[in-house]
Amino acid sequence: MSTGDPQPAGLQAERTRLSWRRTTLAATTVALLAAAAAIVDRPTPHGVAAAALIALAWLAILVIAQRRIDALGRGVTATLGRWPAVLAMLVTAYAVLSAVLII
Amino acid sequence: MSPLLNHDVFRAIRQWFDPTDVDEVGTAPDYRFSLANERTFLAWLRTGLALIGGGLAVAAFVPPQRWPHVREVITISLLLLGAAVALRAVDHWARCERAMRLGRPLPRSRFPAVLALVIGAGAVALLVVVLVSGLRT
Numbered sequence: 001m002s003t004g005d006p007q008p009a010g011l012q013a014e015r016t017r018l019s020w021r022r023t024t025l026a027a028t029t030v031a032l033l034a035a036a037a038a039i040v041d042r043p044t045p046h047g048v049a050a051a052a053l054i055a056l057a058w059l060a061i062l063v064i065a066q067r068r069i070d071a072l073g074r075g076v077t078a079t080l081g082r083w084p085a086v087l088a089m090l091v092t093a094y095a096v097l098s099a100v101l102i103i
Numbered sequence: 104m105s106p107l108l109n110h111d112v113f114r115a116i117r118q119w120f121d122p123t124d125v126d127e128v129g130t131a132p133d134y135r136f137s138l139a140n141e142r143t144f145l146a147w148l149r150t151g152l153a154l155i156g157g158g159l160a161v162a163a164f165v166p167p168q169r170w171p172h173v174r175e176v177i178t179i180s181l182l183l184l185g186a187a188v189a190l191r192a193v194d195h196w197a198r199c200e201r202a203m204r205l206g207r208p209l210p211r212s213r214f215p216a217v218l219a220l221v222i223g224a225g226a227v228a229l230l231v232v233v234l235v236s237g238l239r240t
Contacts, residue, residue, distance in 0.1 A: 012135045019142040026152040033159040040163045077134040079126050079200070084144055085119035088193035091148060095155050095186035102162040102178055 013072045020065045020072075030094060031058040037101055050101040057090045057097070119193050129204030140199050147192035154185035173232060180225065188218065 031054055038051035064083055071078070131137075158181030165174050191214055198210045 012138045016138045016142055019145045023145045023149055023152075026149045026156075030152050030156040030159065033156050033163065037159050037163040077138065079131075079137065080141060081126065082120045084193045084196050087148060088119070088189045091151050091155070091189035092186045094152070095158075095182040095189075098155055098159050098162075099179060099182050102159070102175070 013075070013077065017069050017072045020069050024062055024065045027058055027061045027091075027094075031055060034094070034098055034101060037098070047101045050097040054094060054097045054101075057093050061087065061090050115194060115197075119197055128201060129206065132203040136203055137200065140196060140203070143199075144192050144196040147195070148189055151185040151188035151192065154181050154188060158182040158185065170232070170236070177225075177229070184218075184221065 034051050034054045038047045064087060068080075068083070158178045161174060161181065162178045165177075167174060195210065195212060195214070201207075202209050
């Protein structure tokens with residue numbers, strides 16, 4: 001390892017894009033688990049509704065991540081603004097809806 | 104403004120959603136540091152998602168246990184932990200971003216240590232449950 005050698009800027013953007021990609025994969029896995037949990041026993045109306053809302057949250061996460069991935073691909077390194085807060089709320093919604101789903 | 108909304112917690116939540124606060128205070132750091140902070144935030148978000156996924160997997164695939172509600176308690180605990188990790192992730196991200204813009208030291212946090220202890224204790228408790236129910240059958 002060379003010391004004091006700044007990493008190429010493109011590499012940082014690439015790593016960040018891959019990190020967003022991994023996050024969408026994690027969100028997809030959890031959404032699929034929620035769908036599985038919704039139909040594993042006899043489906044209840046509120047369980048199906050919760051699973052549908054989780055699917056909506058998943059879609060929102062996907063859109064936010066894709067927009068950021070596109071922006072990083074164009075070399076935009078603007079700050080994230082309120083999107084981290086929105087993402088955290090969507091993940092919290094996952095947790096709350098999952099609780100509704102299994103009860 | 105009610106006194107409740109001036110409370111630290113609510114001020115923090117307002118700051119998460121108010122981009123001007125994070126984006127205009129101090130001076131912009133080297134953007135590579137901001138990208139590193141972004142990746143750390145995403146890694147914590149994935150940790151939260153993994154905990155939520157674990158809770159759902161327990162609910163879907165673990166058979167009902169001898170003791171009532173053991174499965175439900177595990178599931179709800181994991182879901183709560185996942186939500187806590189996600190909310191703490193955005194709080195830490197915003198605090199780190201502010202600190203970098205103001206040239207201050209990064210905020211220190213006990214959260215990773217507490218999370219590790221909680222997960223460790225939970226794993227030991229589960230082990231006890233599995234062993235005891237195994238011995239009884």
